[in-house]
Amino acid sequence: QVQLVESGGGSVQAGDSLRLSCTASGRTFSPYVMGWFRQAPGKEREFVVSISPSGTTTDYVDSVKGRFTISRDNAKNTVYLQMNTLKPEDTAVYYCASKRPGTSWYNRQLTSYDYWGQGTQVTVSS
Secondary structure (H helix, E strand, C coil), X not given: CCEEEEECCEEEEXXXXXXXXXXXXXXXXXXXXXXXEEECCCCCCEEEEEECCCCCCEEECHHHCCCEEEXXXXXXXXXXXXXXXXXXHHCEEEEEEEECCCCCCCCCCHHHEEEECCCEEEEEEC
């Protein structure tokens, strides 16, 4: 059974940094595109960033470009999200997800991901 477990969330001040981790188990991690999504209170879950299986290609939503960095360590079955210069509008529950094989790289929709973690809360106060 595939499991994704996020960690690293917390409450910080605007301008601070956090690093989220997502560790996978239950299947070989390296062949899959991994993504991070977030869901703010009262809003729909939205795409944040994804990373190719090799880690050489990434896709960021405009609102986090230059502030967030995704990376992965396939030997550790872990994907990371380094979040710098956090803003109050980054407050959300952050989810990692594994992309469905065969789905287009350019597809950012939630339905293109088949396994999800339980989420980790990130709260940024001004």
